[in-house]
Amino acid sequence: MSGGHGANGEYEAVIGLEIHVQLKTNTKMFCSCAVTFGEEPNTRVCPICLGHPGSLPVTNERAVEYATRIALALDCGIAHHTIFHRKNYFYPDLPKGYQISQYDLPLGVGGHLDVELEDGSTHRVGITRVHMEEDAGKLVHAGGATGRIHGADYSLVDFNRGGTPLVEIVTEPDIRSSEQARFFLNHLKNLIEHLGVSDVNMEEGSLRCDANVSVRRPGEPLGTKTELKNMNSFRFLARGLEAEIERQLSDLEAGEPVRQATVHFDPSTGSISVLRSKEEAHDYRYFPEPDLVPIVLDEAFIEKRRAELPELPAARKERLMEQYALSAYDAGVLAGNRSLGDYFERVAAEGDAKLAANWVMGDFSAYLNAQGLTVEESPVAPEDLAELLRLIADGTISGKLAKDVFATMAESGQKPGQIVEERGLGQISDKGALEAIVAGIVDANPSAAAEYRSGNKKVMGFFVGQVMKETKGRANPQLANSLLRKALEA
Amino acid sequence: MSHDVYELSGVRCRELLESGEASATELVQAYLDRMRGVDGQVGAYLLTNEEAALRQAAAIDAKPAEERGPWEGVPIAVKDILATKGVETTCASRILSGYRPPYDATAIRKLNEAGLIILGKLNMDEFAMGSSTENSAFQPTRNPWDLERVPGGSSGGSAAAVAAAETPWALGTDTGGSIRQPASLCGVVGLKPTYGAVSRYGLIAFASSLDQIGPLTRTVSDAAALLGIVEGQDPLDSTSTGLREPIRLPTERDLAGRRFGVIKEFLGEAIDSGVREVFNDACKTIEVLGGVVEEVSLPSVERGIAAYYIIAPAEASSNLARFDGVRYGYRSDEGEDLLSMYTHTRSEGFGPEVKRRIMIGTYVLSAGYYEAYYGQAQRTRTLIIQDFNRTFADYDYLISPTSPSVAFKLGERTADPLAMYLSDLCTIPVNLAGLPAISLPAGFSQGLPVGLHMISPHFGEQALVDAAHALEQKFQLGARPALTEVTE
Amino acid sequence: MISREEVEHVARLARLHLDEDALARMGSELSQIIDYVQQIGELDLAGVEPTAHAVALTNVFRKDETWEGLTQDEALSNAPNAEAGHFAVPRMG
16 A cells, blocks of 8 residues: 555555644733734833743633634543643743643543545544644844854843743544645634634644654554744745655665654745754643633533534535525635635525626635735625615626626725716617617618628627627616617628 | 841831831931941841832831831842742752842732832842751851851841841741741741742742742741731732631730640651750740640651652753753853853852752653652652541640751751751651741750751641740840941 | 752752752751651542632633833842843853
């Protein structure tokens, strides 16, 4: 059985992901400082998140609720008794000299996420554990040529981010390719977006992903794994994984063993650099956090969190298909993005669902992409798009003209009805008016008329075009068509 | 108007202020004079708050009497382990020299809100690690009863200041006996409350699951009163509960019907014969007052020191990791790169005892050793708690001497750390179990104070001060340390 | 008996620098203390639950409401070395 990798396709890649999600709470995990971004350095801090002597942590209730939602959405078993541990190590961005995290009694264990792959198959990725911890501060390296850690003269630390609530999600090593990793992460991001507990934005740092990578011949024991860290976009993650798999394979195929190490991927060069891990791996000297008391979660708490879960993507997709008679593909796209799905449902509420789906997935999304906007930033409210679609449905304007109107709506913020009236775009459906125009065009194009009459029906296109030109696109196409036929066949 | 500072207590100061017999300024001045007169010999204070104290006193005196709270204007001093906003707080360590906390500890905030006047910060063993205050990086403190001897530790400055009447009362902290043992050696009252009764927010941590703030005072009533001011559940301390009901000043005069268990394991060979004599006399006094005294056995407490010297250093090694020269405190000039900055800062900033405990703690938590040491120690703790619970079913108080010996000479025990640890045998199990306990002056041996140690069940502070008060009234120890004031 | 290598290893973990004399002294002191506390292993404690907190509390939480923290000046007031609103530390090396 082949794994698909390596010169002879005889190796398989074995990948496990370690994901950190920043929670969207008002305050930090263990103190009441605001969780905000882009502030002046060290202006969202207090004695607790600065690690002043004598300070003590107090657990953010909402962070526990949010973390439980994530664990439930991933089908984890929720611990009835969960505690915090101290993870001890020295680093300038770690003010206490330890991180408050969880160790052998984490919040959630033994879940899974089913990932739909490109070819339509479903791959189940096991979730080993979900636990809560606090974020470190931000370190920037000053002086030195490259601004990277080694070679910098000194480092500057900002603790605004320090203490932000994090949820760590660890997968089983069930991922077999960079493609699967990308699909998994996308699914996970979508899922967590639906929960409303995090922005899960990789570029902004609210979603972080490290990977453990090894290779082996299928059926053999696991190979030595390396840790691929600090990938900050989906694309770099995929390329980084591929590069690391390649590197391990070329080592093995040259007869070299894979050595345990931490590796970095440089997207600009496309190459992997191996950081020689220090002689000793970190000894974190975990012990239960004595400044915090255990969290006891009874069935009532867990059920309450379960009830709070919004409709998750898989369920939403089913419902969209049923409720709006959408295709699996369309439902999949709309369930694949929470805000897009929400927008679609508001538009579809007031009219033709199929038309709404086409427009939301088509022109609407295209416009947002071209302008670099998110759904929330859309200048066109769903009610207004719905109105535009109504104008198409009742024949006031053609679908083609509606595109122009939409563009104007986006730029000016005007309502569709307003625009149509101001520009006199209402479709001409007046038979008498059209008849006159049709007659004029047929008269003005005798040779084309003759061609049509002699059997070349394709010429109709030319005539319709002329009518449209004459009416500046406002002629009702079906009516123009039938009137032209009448006039030509008369 | 002059006041004999030896006659003053917290409660007495309040009475004088209420009756108008003394002003806050007069009281503060009396103590500042006393400090000037004797602290050169005793060395209890690391920092005096003269100007601020006098200013605060003047402001209080300017208030109409009806607007003053009951404790406003009463002076107090605090161990230099409590964060006082804008006022240097060092834990008697070089690594915090010059450190000014940006916030007040909750206990300090409560003192401020009640209007007490903080005279200064008191000496201690560095980071509360020690039993003699000889581990202070700055100065030793001397026992007012014999200036060649130690005051005990780690709250040695607090005990000595109260004994020498340099303050009516003081706050100290207790992790393995650090309030009670110095109280015993200095002949004052020292109370360690139930774990969680007083908020630890702002108490610079030594061992988080054991530390508690408590009063060192001249009378048992004072201990009750001061505890009442600082206790309370604090939303900033997840492990705090406060007392179950407000503590009342004790009035009991006898011990009729109360059952006292003498902990057999604490009356072994290690106890000085002089101390044993005082303790036996105290037991007789208990019986005279109507109490029943019987021997009890709690076998697990013999492992208390071993468990403590695993748990406390482990927690301390982690709590002290924040002293890295990055955000506050001392930073070494040696250190071109981060690693050497860390190691030089910590090596130069910490004293030898602190380093020893950090090393022990790091060792017992390191890979492969956790279960053998920390895990076993926490299980031993369970056994100790069970032994106490079992015994408290039949007895109201458990008693013993507080310390195996009277105050020893400065320098006598510094060469042997383990010997120093072993002298905490009677006090340590109480911290492991989180129980309230008091040391009450019970007599003298060789002219030096001997303390009686009494333990109550969790949240049994009222019963504890009631019984201690009754005994105190009966003991009537009037002696004072013979200190001569220096006049410049 | 704790070996010199172990003492060095532990000192490294704790970011402490011990010179030759200190290493030797620390080694013997640690050995003495560890030999003493080792007795804890002699107790048969199978089946005994560990106690992390003497007074048992659970579920102590805080509402997700913000407070005014420190100003930048207050935050940096004790900094041994500050620059541009940040804490400055030597390079990683």
